[in-house]
Amino acid sequence: MKDITWHTEPNNKDEAMREIIKEVRNCNLNCYREEYKKPLKTLFNRIISVEELMNGRPLIDDWRSQDILFISQAPSKQAWVDNELSSLDNSFFTDFLLKKIYPNNNSSVAIEKWKQNVFWIHTANCYPGKGEGGDKVPNMDCAEMYFDKIIETMNPKLIILMGLSATKFFTEYRRLSDINKKSPRLKDILYLQYDKQKPFFVDSKDGTNQYETIVIPHAANLTKLSESGIFAYNLLIDSLIDGKAKKNEYEFTLKTKDIVSSSKHTWLDEIVYVLKELGGHAKNKDIFIEVEKRGMMNFTPRWKNSVIKTIGLHSSDSKSYKEGNSDRFYKIDRGHWGLRDFK
DNA sequence: GCAGAATAAGTCGGGTACAA
DNA sequence: TTGTACCCGACTTATTCTGC
Known part of the structure; x- marks a missing residue:
C-alpha cells in the first residue's frame, strides 16, 4: 500500500x-x-x-x-x-x-x-x-x-x-x-x-x-x-430517505432471516455449555445426565459415544485430539473433564 | 465484466463398532 | 464405561462454465 x-x-x-x-x-x-x-x-x-x-x-x-x-x-x-x-x-x-x-x-x-x-x-x-x-x-x-x-x-x-x-x-x-x-x-x-x-x-x-x-x-x-x-x-x-415518512414507499419487501434458528447447535457447543453449568468440570456420568435433562440434542442409541468422542477431538490430553481443532478440554482423571477457559 | 449454476475437493460433525 | 477408529453425509469453499 x-x-x-x-x-x-x-x-x-x-x-x-x-x-x-x-x-x-x-x-x-x-x-x-x-x-x-x-x-x-x-x-x-x-x-x-x-x-x-x-x-x-x-x-x-x-x-x-x-x-x-x-x-x-x-x-x-x-x-x-x-x-x-x-x-x-x-x-x-x-x-x-x-x-x-x-x-x-x-x-x-x-x-x-x-x-x-x-x-x-x-x-x-x-x-x-x-x-x-x-x-x-x-x-x-x-x-x-x-x-x-x-x-x-x-x-x-x-x-x-x-x-x-x-x-x-x-x-x-x-x-x-x-x-x-x-x-x-x-x-x-x-x-x-x-x-x-x-x-x-x-x-x-x-x-x-x-x-x-x-x-x-x-x-x-x-x-x-x-x-x-x-x-x-x-x-x-x-x-x-428523509425523515419518518419512509415506510412503504419503496417496492422491495424485506424478509427477515431467522438467524437463530439457522445456526447449528453442535455437540461441542452443548458440552461446553453443560460444563459451564456444572462449574467448569464434571465426570462423564454427570455430563450425560445434564445433556439428557436439557434435551437439546439428537439422542441416537449411541449418543453418549458422541459426547466422549467430541471431548477427545477437542482435548490435547486425548489421543483422539485432532490437530487444528480448538483445545477446549483438559483431562482431570479417567472420565473426568474440565473446561480450559472456564472462569 | 459480472453473476449464477454446476461441479469438484476439502472439512466437519455425527453415528456405529469394537477393544480395553 | 470409556476411548478410539472408521465410515458417511452435510456443508463449505474453490473452480469452471455459461449467459447476459
Missing part, C-alpha cells in the same frame, strides 16, 4: 476537499491511454472516437459539503468523454433510485437534492477501456492515492460501495468489518450484510475511526437482484 500523509484541520475541510478534487483533475498520469485503440459505440449508437477518448480528463464530483460518500467502479465511456457524471442522468437514477428516495419531488429537484447530499467518486477516475465483455476492471492506483485522503478529509456520515471493484480496496487491507477474506465475492459480502441485517463499517487507515458503510450490487440488472441485493438497496434507500 502506498504511503499517504494527509492532515486536515476541521475548519479547512471545504478547502481541503477542493484541493483534492483539483489534484485529481490535474492528474497527468494518463492511465489506460494504451487501451484506447479503436472507436467505441454506446448503447444509443453514439460513436466515440479514439481522439475523444484520448482527450478525456480524470472525472470527480464537485464539492458541495456533502456528507455521504458514494464509490463506484469507474466513469462510463460517455461520462469520460463528456467529462460529466453520466450517472446523474441515467435511468437508474431518474426512474428508480431518486424516485424512491425523494418520492415527492420531480426528477430535477430530486437530482439536485442528491447532488447536495452525495459526493461521488470512482475506484479509477479515468475510463479503463473496453475488455472482452464489458469495461475493463480498473487497477487500484487511484483508490490508493485518493480514497484515504477523501475519507479522512470528508469524514462522511455514510459510505456506499457499489459493485465488487469499489469493495476491493477495503477488503484487500481487511478494513471492511466482519470480512476476513482477502478477495471475497460480492455475493458473499452482500449475503453477510443481509445476514447481519445492518451495514458494515470501514476502518480509517490508522484504525481510529469507523464509517458506516453499505455495499450494493451494480445497478445494471435491477430486475435480477438476489434477496441480499434487494436488502442492500432497501438498506440504502432506508438510509438516504
Whole structure:
C-alpha cells in the first residue's frame, strides 16, 4: 500500500476537499491511454472516437459539503468523454433510485437534492477501456492515492460501495468489518450484510475511526437482484430517505432471516455449555445426565459415544485430539473433564 | 465484466463398532 | 464405561462454465 500523509484541520475541510478534487483533475498520469485503440459505440449508437477518448480528463464530483460518500467502479465511456457524471442522468437514477428516495419531488429537484447530499467518486477516475465483455476492471492506483485522503478529509456520515471493484480496496487491507477474506465475492459480502441485517463499517487507515458503510450490487440488472441485493438497496434507500415518512414507499419487501434458528447447535457447543453449568468440570456420568435433562440434542442409541468422542477431538490430553481443532478440554482423571477457559 | 449454476475437493460433525 | 477408529453425509469453499 502506498504511503499517504494527509492532515486536515476541521475548519479547512471545504478547502481541503477542493484541493483534492483539483489534484485529481490535474492528474497527468494518463492511465489506460494504451487501451484506447479503436472507436467505441454506446448503447444509443453514439460513436466515440479514439481522439475523444484520448482527450478525456480524470472525472470527480464537485464539492458541495456533502456528507455521504458514494464509490463506484469507474466513469462510463460517455461520462469520460463528456467529462460529466453520466450517472446523474441515467435511468437508474431518474426512474428508480431518486424516485424512491425523494418520492415527492420531480426528477430535477430530486437530482439536485442528491447532488447536495452525495459526493461521488470512482475506484479509477479515468475510463479503463473496453475488455472482452464489458469495461475493463480498473487497477487500484487511484483508490490508493485518493480514497484515504477523501475519507479522512470528508469524514462522511455514510459510505456506499457499489459493485465488487469499489469493495476491493477495503477488503484487500481487511478494513471492511466482519470480512476476513482477502478477495471475497460480492455475493458473499452482500449475503453477510443481509445476514447481519445492518451495514458494515470501514476502518480509517490508522484504525481510529469507523464509517458506516453499505455495499450494493451494480445497478445494471435491477430486475435480477438476489434477496441480499434487494436488502442492500432497501438498506440504502432506508438510509438516504428523509425523515419518518419512509415506510412503504419503496417496492422491495424485506424478509427477515431467522438467524437463530439457522445456526447449528453442535455437540461441542452443548458440552461446553453443560460444563459451564456444572462449574467448569464434571465426570462423564454427570455430563450425560445434564445433556439428557436439557434435551437439546439428537439422542441416537449411541449418543453418549458422541459426547466422549467430541471431548477427545477437542482435548490435547486425548489421543483422539485432532490437530487444528480448538483445545477446549483438559483431562482431570479417567472420565473426568474440565473446561480450559472456564472462569 | 459480472453473476449464477454446476461441479469438484476439502472439512466437519455425527453415528456405529469394537477393544480395553 | 470409556476411548478410539472408521465410515458417511452435510456443508463449505474453490473452480469452471455459461449467459447476459
